[in-house]
Amino acid sequence: MGRLSELFAPDAVAVVGATDREGAVGRAILENLRADFAGEVIPINPNRESVLGLECYPDVESAPPFDLAVVVVPPPAVLDALSEIAEAGTKNVVVITAGFSETGEEGARRERELRELAEAHGLNVVGPNSLGAMSTPVGLNATFGPENAREGSISFMSQSGAFITAVLDWANEQGIGFRDVVSLGNKSVLDETDFVRHWGDDPDTDVVIGYLESIDEGDEFVRVAREVSDETPIVVVKSGRTSAGAQAASSHTGAIAGSERAYEAGLEQAGVLRAQSVQELFDYARALSGLPEPDSDGVAVVTNAGGPGVLTTDAIGDSSLEMASFTDETLEALEESMPAEANIYNPIDAIGDADVERFGEALDLALGDDNVGSAVVVAAPTAVLSYDELAETVIEKREKHDTPVVTSLMGGARARAAEEILREFGIPNYFDPSRAVSGLDALARYREIRERAVEEPETFDVDRERAREILARAERRPDNRLGIESMDLLEAYGIPTPAGEVVDDPADAREVAEGIEGDVVMKIVSPDISHKSDIGGVKVGVADEDVYDAYEDLVSRARSYQPNATILGVQVQELLDLEESTETIVGVNRDPQFGPLLLFGLGGIFVEILEDTSVRVAPIGENEGRAMVDEIQAAPLLRGARGREPADVDAVVETIQRLSQLVTDFPAILELDVNPLVAGPDGARAIDLRLTVDTEEL
């Protein structure tokens, strides 16, 4: 697959299936292309000599050379058209035609063939079932949808063509411009990852935004987006967030629904800013495309009205930002220049009779303060204040200090002209101050993304071969599950477990117990009994002399509970002092899009009732492992709350990392639970284990 630059900046575009038939898609595309496109437009249709005044060619072979093809022929003719295009040496194709995987069995087959054909010829295919693509620098509108976009620096991809149509109509009215726009369609060949990668390399794209209903190869997306987001912010509305929405999305695109928690974790790890609504998507995009990066999270608020100042302060309190504390110099200067009734502490209230000059002075002083990373100018209309002049002043101060400023010049008609002036200079203005703050918040959150170190996962020295052998035991289990008898899997990956062994004879049990200091814990080992405690299958604190009888008792209880259960024996395990320890859980699930998903939480009610867990896509670095521990609500319990000795959090983090390595090394592990992982002051030890293996993947 070649680079995508030609897709968005072709010299010549062929429309395969061009027509002048009123209402036809082939006509709409041709009209849109003719409107502004700087290059050549070549209609191809065997039944026409000319279309809309352009010379028409009967087939690809006879047409002059072109570097982008737009295909609008009926579904059964698409594959032939693609072959011809490939033969002509063109690499970039937009398939508008619908009737592929979105329509059932036959369409799905056709789409598989399309993908194979594209792979064989190295074609960059957008679609099928796409609205098309646009690129404003060359006036390219290769869609059958809307009028052309305004020029700008936002590149926009969407899994819904209708969403593009709606957004462009609105954005043109709002004065929001775009660089490239692409309707992803069925994402048969090119998907979100390809466009993120391309726009990441494009110096003229300042922000990448997307409407996505699914991310097909989550792990690849995370890898690419993480790199791109170092330089270029990515903002995504991933719809189907709620269970109702996910159901609607799957019936819309037929996408397999991955779990929302996987998307949440994956997008976060990828450095993607996630917007919850269309409004938020564009509030973020406007700020990120128009304003410089703030140096710090401190925000100054300058206003002529107390109430709106308080509203703005609340919005800052809700965000990841904070109200800046002014330095003494700033306060002195403000005191000198503001009237006595003004409030010079942040929010600066220059009071109701403030004119543009006073506003400008306050803003100038605030932006000059080292503690101020950005500012919000909030104004209510008064007789002495011209919004248009205020806009000019704001622009001047913003440029002078090279610091982001947003505005909420509150009002209706009287704010419109000022709004346009501000927009020209990248400053978004909103009636609601909280939307202005939301833009600044996006800047701050993106700065955090850029600043955070992405650590490569540590590679521990492990016994991979032994692990493979242990996993292979699952072949002998009808349900492909392994349990506590496979604790040596953890040992092979360097995860500490208590001393102990699984034995299938009471005398052996006694021997093992004698080799362990103090009393022991004994547990029935059976792949068919998952809740051992419930059936009395666990005995805690058994003295050596009682081990023999305890063995027999455990086995007979298990037999009477479930006569046909396979009983592998009894585990005899060192008894840990749980007084000073905390039970934690580390789990792994495999998400269809993102792969192995790590989960951490405290045991018992914390996971089961309070659902207090953290999640990451594996593999993770040490910092992500530490973040998993830190972000659960109950984390203080591990850190020594309420007079307890702190647990060895490093050991917990290392265990999570080692498990991350294990499930990354073995895609065959479908599910895995270490429950509990007991964390005490002297380390963490895994006490019990359950996993499911896809033995065909081994």
Next chain:
Amino acid sequence: MGRLSELFAPDAVAVVGATDREGAVGRAILENLRADFAGEVIPINPNRESVLGLECYPDVESAPPFDLAVVVVPPPAVLDALSEIAEAGTKNVVVITAGFSETGEEGARRERELRELAEAHGLNVVGPNSLGAMSTPVGLNATFGPENAREGSISFMSQSGAFITAVLDWANEQGIGFRDVVSLGNKSVLDETDFVRHWGDDPDTDVVIGYLESIDEGDEFVRVAREVSDETPIVVVKSGRTSAGAQAASSHTGAIAGSERAYEAGLEQAGVLRAQSVQELFDYARALSGLPEPDSDGVAVVTNAGGPGVLTTDAIGDSSLEMASFTDETLEALEESMPAEANIYNPIDAIGDADVERFGEALDLALGDDNVGSAVVVAAPTAVLSYDELAETVIEKREKHDTPVVTSLMGGARARAAEEILREFGIPNYFDPSRAVSGLDALARYREIRERAVEEPETFDVDRERAREILARAERRPDNRLGIESMDLLEAYGIPTPAGEVVDDPADAREVAEGIEGDVVMKIVSPDISHKSDIGGVKVGVADEDVYDAYEDLVSRARSYQPNATILGVQVQELLDLEESTETIVGVNRDPQFGPLLLFGLGGIFVEILEDTSVRVAPIGENEGRAMVDEIQAAPLLRGARGREPADVDAVVETIQRLSQLVTDFPAILELDVNPLVAGPDGARAIDLRLTVDTEEL
């Protein structure tokens, strides 16, 4: 204080301090009044014979009768003006003049005098420091601020005059109308509660909205708003929500900051819908003023575009609403009338070539479904769809079915005309579907408020006199605190405590212990030692024969820990079986605005680390007590999660109610903690108690 109807519908308005001086507030008010007011306008100024062409009177006495006075004289002249107005028999006054409590000591004194004067004469005073008041039915604009408002059914109060100016300018552009508008100013006499009460009685006010920075008498507000919200929705932005915002608000209005949790609980109990931002305030208000009440929470979505349909579904998932499940009849009818490729399940996707007729048919069928309480029409622009016609169809179906419908006809310029048509019929249209849903959500939440039964607090038979005696003991304590020695306070209010007694002699201790079955718990009783366990001041499971020694040991530990501590003795208490029980906490704090605030949570980490608590303003009914238990995250632990026997939740709820009664009966109780209240299968018992008493209030 008389009724407020005359304030908003006067026959004649006098402007005391009217002038024609350019830029003066007294001129601005006169100009605004002259613009549209249906009644008579009477300027009063001793230095003018006429003002702006109106005959001017030297003083109130010589002026013709008026039923509303607007006062704009300098601060020192305000009180005299008010006296004259009162003498003339006028009851309603708007004091525009600033320079009262917002400006320091002298102003505060002047404001106290103003309040006394108003009380003495029964004056309804708005302000001082008010922008003024408006009422559109009579064209009254008695403000020095904005142009007049459009006529509508929303009545609007604001603690910020600038906010009114900003909102009205914007609302006029947005086509949002108002009935009455009032700038509350310093709320010296009339406050939010008075206006809520007045508008609750006003048949022409459909919605009450407010911007508030403080609520002065929270308990009164809750009582009044709860009644009004049965008939009229109340939506409030209470700013100063965040700690940064609260600080800004207190420096703006000098209002004493009550706790945010008290506001949250109080507004919720008052049936007030709380908006987080200006945008939300008006999104809620528009829906509540223009649309009928939905019959159920089921929402139908009708769209021509999959992606926007999914976005809308997500927004519904985020809200208190749910996607409606269509009946079989509806599905059959949809199947018949929609094309094969359409999705007939909710969201209905009538697909891209849907014209107005198909949209209308789908909407008609959806609204006819019994499971549908409201609908969202979401459209992307297409060549075959006229938004204007779609708007007409939506209006027609909405009225036919008398069911709320909101729209998101997505687009820019092309949606504007349709938007205006829809607005005329009360249907809000937004580019972002989630804002449309937010309006429906407000309708559903208001319906819930109307439907919920407000229970009168139960009055238990208690020994109030005895409680008073016990509380009076605090007079003898230098810090006015009582502790475990006052458990009989709880007994006086019928709250069960374990058997036991406080004794000051080891022999007595033994005697008490012998009267209690089984071992006992012994605790040092000292008002100076609050963390008894930390100093070894608690012994659990003491046998009768060890009680004597244990007594001495406890006392000597306490003495060595804190030699000058007052030691009241030792409590000897029945040992409860805590295995099957759960420790809970019931606490009370007194909020400056709302009074006693009840708090409930589980003991230990749940309150201290997870902050898992529920809060209500006392007094509460049984249903609120139950809700307090239900809404903590850890509630399942009380209900028998993880195989435990369920605790007697009824007993916990009753204890909360009885404590509610106790702190309501005795405003002298400033703080009270029952910690723990042990809840087991056979009831709840209070084990320990601490409280602080304002003995002057007894």
